[in-house]
Amino acid sequence: MTRPLLESEQIAAGRVFPDHPFHRVIEDAYRVFDAPPPPHLGICTCGMCMGPDRAAELLRRPARAWTLADVWSWHDSVEEGLDQRIWSWLLPRLLETLAAGESCHNGLYDRSLARFPTGKRAFWSDRQWAVLDRFAGMMLDRAMQRRFGPDLFHEMHMLAHGGWPIRDLIGRVMADPDLPEALAYAWGLRFQTSDLFGPGWPTGAWDALHEAFITQDLADQMLGYAILDGLNPDLSDQALWAAEAIQSRL
DSSP: OOOOOOGGGTTTTTOOOTTSTTHHHHHHHHHHTOOOOOSOOOBOOSTTSOOHHHHHHHHTSOGGGOOHHHHHHHHHHBOSSOOHHHHHHHHHHHHHHHHTTOOSSTTOGGGTTTTTTTTOGGGSOHHHHHHHHHHHHHHHHHHHHOOSSSOHHHHHHHHHHTTOOHHHHHHHHHTOTTHHHHHHHHHOOSSOOSOSSOSOOOTTHHHHHHHHHSSHHHHHHHHHHHTOTTOOHHHHHHHHHHHHHHHTTO
């Protein structure tokens, strides 16, 4: 069931404004995916889901004008096997929602882009893919810099469920110079769960993550980072615990 939004949340929730770092890429998304509305929204018409009258009302509005509550209501009602025309019409609004730090799926963040294989290059024009690829890179960059709330694997999880090849995501993350600090944040607790990556990854993703991140080389890299001269003592401790977390799973 969709969580109700307070009246004060209706306008700004799930929006990015001109001073937001993602504003330009979101505006580019609205431009390259601009198209007439689809003939329908691909929703289930049972009594528990969005009714046809409500769907018709949403189709009369541009996707940009949908509130966050509208996005959640649609996502909760849409049927499997969604038509690409519907998905691409609404996709810029979904990207904006994610850029604003919200989920498109009423709390199931990792499934926000999972209704269509968004991250598969073959479905999009060059201009559309350039925007999607840029967006994914910015989301990963933001995740690498985050030091409060979800860690970098939270974003990777969502993009992997959205169809981005997991090895491409891993390659981007592994090449980022901020990786040691990001892993210290992600794994820098003394008491770790048995699974560093969390449950519910697409088929094959967990094996690829384990192969890339649970290595002696990365454990040594984290140890070397932890003993850098001048490193904040708390960060050093976190890096040591991250190194131990890797080492203990080899």
